[in-house]
Amino acid sequence: MPAANLNRRFLLLLPLALAACGDGDEVAFNALRYNDLPPIQMNVASIKIEQRFVPSGVAPDVSNQDPAPPVEALKAMAGDRLQAFGTANTAVFAILDASLTQEGDVVLGSLAVSLTILDNSGTQIGFAQARVQSRRTGQLNHIRTVLYDMTKSMMTDMNIEFEYQIRHNLRDWLTNDIAPETPVEQTPIGQSPSPGQPPQPAQPVPDQPAQPYRPQTYPPAQPYQPQPYQPEPYQPPGAAQPYPPPTPEQPPR
Numbered sequence: 001m002p003a004a005n006l007n008r009r010f011l012l013l014l015p016l017a018l019a020a021c022g023d024g025d026e027v028a029f030n031a032l033r034y035n036d037l038p039p040i041q042m043n044v045a046s047i048k049i050e051q052r053f054v055p056s057g058v059a060p061d062v063s064n065q066d067p068a069p070p071v072e073a074l075k076a077m078a079g080d081r082l083q084a085f086g087t088a089n090t091a092v093f094a095i096l097d098a099s100l101t102q103e104g105d106v107v108l109g110s111l112a113v114s115l116t117i118l119d120n121s122g123t124q125i126g127f128a129q130a131r132v133q134s135r136r137t138g139q140l141n142h143i144r145t146v147l148y149d150m151t152k153s154m155m156t157d158m159n160i161e162f163e164y165q166i167r168h169n170l171r172d173w174l175t176n177d178i179a180p181e182t183p184v185e186q187t188p189i190g191q192s193p194s195p196g197q198p199p200q201p202a203q204p205v206p207d208q209p210a211q212p213y214r215p216q217t218y219p220p221a222q223p224y225q226p227q228p229y230q231p232e233p234y235q236p237p238g239a240a241q242p243y244p245p246p247t248p249e250q251p252p253r
């Protein structure tokens with residue numbers, strides 16, 4: 001084959017070869033999982049996961065370009081962390097929002113989930129909700145990397161917020177205490193344990209309810225009653241007493 005034809009064919013195939021090399025060098029994105037975090041054990045018989053939010057898939061939605069779509073990341077969080085350790089009732093984990101939208105060079109992310117406890121008749125007897133948001137601005141040349149990092153960061157915040165809301169709103173439905181607070185040892189100042197005896201564990205001090213403030217009451221002051229003036233009766237002076245004469249001096253002896 002003439003050399004001119006070979007050169008022409010090489011030039012035509014060069015863009016395809018470069019594109020193939022670019023695809024092979026694409027960054028690998030790991031799936032987002034959370035089974036390395038402490039499990040949240042619930043006193044329920046079963047746990048259900050419900051997806052109540054569906055991305056539109058059209059602009060400005062860009063969640064379909066995320067290597068780790070937020071919906072799948074939230075499902076992984078619920079599956080990895082929530083565990084049923086009871087004999088009655090149901091916990092329903094619902095995905096309320098998992099959106100990623102782009103407007104120009106601004107990407108907005110929003111996640112929202114809820115956890116509802118239902119008794120065997122379907123009546124709600126417990127509820128908790130968690131929300132996180134994020135905003136990214138700047139050059140978006142590698143949109144897939146931007147969306148992946150954004151989702152990973154939001155899911156870190158969601159794990160913290162979700163655990164916090166369960167701890168404060170569904171504490172009675174936990175079979176394990178999430179991230180328990182370390183009790184402070186109560187040792188009198190200047191006192192140490194006797195030699196050869198191990199230190200005694202700290203005893204919890206029950207909370208004492210605050211006593212309501214009760215102001216002291218005082219009897220009302222008696223109104224001032226003016227007393228009428230009563231002059232004393234006039235007493236005339238008595239008769240003048242005669243002045244005694246001086247005593248004569250005695251002559252010296």
